[in-house]
Amino acid sequence: MRDFSTDHRWLSINTATVRKSRGVEQPLTDIIEACAQRGIRAISPWRDQVAAAGLPAISKLVKTHGLELSGYCRGGMFPAADAAGLKAAREDNRRAVDEACELNAACLVLVVGALPGALAGQAAHKDIALSRSQVSDGIAELLEYAKASKMPLAIEPLHPMYAADRACINTMEQALDVCDALDPIRTGEDGKTQQAALGVAVDVYHVWWDPKLEAQIQRAGKDRLMAFHVCDWLTPTTDLLNDRGMMGDGVIEIPKIRGWMENQGFAGYSEVEIFSSGNWWQRESAEVLDTCIARHRSAV
Amino acid sequence: MRDFSTDHRWLSINTATVRKSRGVEQPLTDIIEACAQRGIRAISPWRDQVAAAGLPAISKLVKTHGLELSGYCRGGMFPAADAAGLKAAREDNRRAVDEACELNAACLVLVVGALPGALAGQAAHKDIALSRSQVSDGIAELLEYAKASKMPLAIEPLHPMYAADRACINTMEQALDVCDALDPIRTGEDGKTQQAALGVAVDVYHVWWDPKLEAQIQRAGKDRLMAFHVCDWLTPTTDLLNDRGMMGDGVIEIPKIRGWMENQGFAGYSEVEIFSSGNWWQRESAEVLDTCIARHRSAV
Numbered sequence: 029m030r031d032f033s034t035d036h037r038w039l040s041i042n043t044a045t046v047r048k049s050r051g052v053e054q055p056l057t058d059i060i061e062a063c064a065q066r067g068i069r070a071i072s073p074w075r076d077q078v079a080a081a082g083l084p085a086i087s088k089l090v091k092t093h094g095l096e097l098s099g100y101c102r103g104g105m106f107p108a109a110d111a112a113g114l115k116a117a118r119e120d121n122r123r124a125v126d127e128a129c130e131l132n133a134a135c136l137v138l139v140v141g142a143l144p145g146a147l148a149g150q151a152a153h154k155d156i157a158l159s160r161s162q163v164s165d166g167i168a169e170l171l172e173y174a175k176a177s178k179m180p181l182a183i184e185p186l187h188p189m190y191a192a193d194r195a196c197i198n199t200m201e202q203a204l205d206v207c208d209a210l211d212p213i214r215t216g217e218d219g220k221t222q223q224a225a226l227g228v229a230v231d232v233y234h235v236w237w238d239p240k241l242e243a244q245i246q247r248a249g250k251d252r253l254m255a256f257h258v259c260d261w262l263t264p265t266t267d268l269l270n271d272r273g274m275m276g277d278g279v280i281e282i283p284k285i286r287g288w289m290e291n292q293g294f295a296g297y298s299e300v301e302i303f304s305s306g307n308w309w310q311r312e313s314a315e316v317l318d319t320c321i322a323r324h325r326s327a328v
Numbered sequence: 329m330r331d332f333s334t335d336h337r338w339l340s341i342n343t344a345t346v347r348k349s350r351g352v353e354q355p356l357t358d359i360i361e362a363c364a365q366r367g368i369r370a371i372s373p374w375r376d377q378v379a380a381a382g383l384p385a386i387s388k389l390v391k392t393h394g395l396e397l398s399g400y401c402r403g404g405m406f407p408a409a410d411a412a413g414l415k416a417a418r419e420d421n422r423r424a425v426d427e428a429c430e431l432n433a434a435c436l437v438l439v440v441g442a443l444p445g446a447l448a449g450q451a452a453h454k455d456i457a458l459s460r461s462q463v464s465d466g467i468a469e470l471l472e473y474a475k476a477s478k479m480p481l482a483i484e485p486l487h488p489m490y491a492a493d494r495a496c497i498n499t500m501e502q503a504l505d506v507c508d509a510l511d512p513i514r515t516g517e518d519g520k521t522q523q524a525a526l527g528v529a530v531d532v533y534h535v536w537w538d539p540k541l542e543a544q545i546q547r548a549g550k551d552r553l554m555a556f557h558v559c560d561w562l563t564p565t566t567d568l569l570n571d572r573g574m575m576g577d578g579v580i581e582i583p584k585i586r587g588w589m590e591n592q593g594f595a596g597y598s599e600v601e602i603f604s605s606g607n608w609w610q611r612e613s614a615e616v617l618d619t620c621i622a623r624h625r626s627a628v
Binding site for chain 1: 443446447449450451454455456460487488489491492493496498499502536537538539561563564565566568578579580581
């Protein structure tokens with residue numbers, strides 16, 4: 029297992045973590061400069077942040093600093109209540125693949141969506157099996173497009189508390205069942221590409237509770253383990269979305285889970301992804317980044 | 329599948345649902361009288377409510393009204409940080425079995441506990457595997473005592489968002505793995521007792537999201553399906569504990585899940601268990617009970 033205690037060469041910053049500084053939205057360009065200044069070698073930006081700054085400008089800035097993208101956030105949100113909605117999702121996901129390619133991301137992370145309308149507070153229906161079917165169909169179609177672009181797709185199983193409104197893929201087992209169904213030969217093994225075309229993003233916040241986690245990480249294997257996201261589960265957790273903790277402040281055994289990943293050959297970045305409206309977004313972003321570096325060393 | 333649309337003979341009220349009326353704690357005796365007045369045939373009381381009113385008084389009142397107990401809430405909370413804590417939990421659980429027997433409950437519901445101290449905001453450790461091991465040991469020991477008393481134990485898998493502080497058994501599959509390990513012959517099959525000694529309480533709020541739910545209900549079978557709890561998952565959910573919805577107000581396919589239960593032969597009560605500090609506990613309890621009756625008919 030890699031020793032993270034003496035440097036932060038394997039730290040990546042998901043840019044949602046410093047989306048706000050003292051409560052004020054920050055331009056992605058400023059975030060990138062602040063990361064580069066600290067010797068942080070990788071980021072994972074969100075599409076809306078990229079769009080606000082302009083894709084060409086971000087692409088250029090990333091290249092200037094030699095930054096890697098541990099992932100691109102995010103594609104997905106496949107289910108819809110009608111054909112027009114399904115078509116819009118399909119087209120938007122293809123644009124996400126194109127952007128990920130332009131930024132040379134390691135993978136496009138998929139938050140797959142759930143009951144249409146639920147995120148806005150009014151679900152169009154309750155048929156989660158239908159949503160899961162639409163997700164599978166949506167990934168299958170996008171996979172063909174992504175393969176042609178050589179952009180790996182990483183399904184991110186989200187915590188079951190998001191099953192209604194954000195993602196109806198909620199365990200590693202379920203995500204890997206989709207991977208095995210849609211990419212049974214693990215495309216990378218056919219010699220035509222360097223890596224699997226379809227895999228998973230393992231975010232400890234979403235999966236730490238799962239009694240089958242270790243077994244499913246073993247099942248995934250190196251070629252399907254595309255990303256590793258870290259933060260912490262606080263007790264108590266006061267908000268379902270925006271109360272993620274800094275690594276070390278909660279109850280997740282992060283080093284143990286990283287060990288399970290590395291036992292399978294995972295050798296990528298640990299990407300810090302914290303949404304925290306009540307805490308970290310209220311602080312100075314420089315302090316947040318410095319804390320991420322310190323905790324990456326001590327608690328990841 | 330039973331038709332619930334014309335009466336409420338299979339409605340049970342978990343007394344937490346009307347714990348407060350207009351925000352004020354209600355005596356369990358008043359709750360029981362209000363249920364009996366409405367022709368509600370079953371309740372599931374909480375131990376603290378029973379203790380406040382006195383076990384003999386409640387036992388007598390239940391018998392007077394011919395009420396059944398669809399369950400008794402609750403045993404469990406097995407993990408502890410030291411031997412004294414484990415011993416205290418063991419003794420308290422035996423008392424819970426005794427009380428359940430005195431009240432002639434259908435089963436003692438087990439909320440198994442998680443990381444010691446986490447519920448108070450300070451976990452003694454992060455080793456969830458250790459907690460799970462202590463839970464398994466605790467159930468094994470209690471099972472011997474409960475068998476002698478002929479009191480079935482129903483493990484209630486709790487939603488994964490409670491894995492840190494309330495219950496580290498978080499899926500039906502995990503609960504049934506424990507059942508199969510500790511009671512492999514399903515005690516009821518040996519002819520000495522009328523029913524299995526160990527099974528599960530299926531609360532739709534905790535398990536609705538699980539893609540393996542139907543399969544695990546089938547695996548459980550009639551003898552392990554000991555209780556069926558209903559409420560609803562709201563979008564958005566604003567509090568991790570006290571924002572459960574009334575049946576029909578959320579996204580859970582309650583009739584579909586009840587159908588899966590009944591396909592296995594389950595023929596017991598649908599027990600309404602709602603914690604709602606911001607909504608139902610603020611209303612007049614008579615209105616809450618009348619709404620439970622109406623929604624039992626229309627949405628369960």
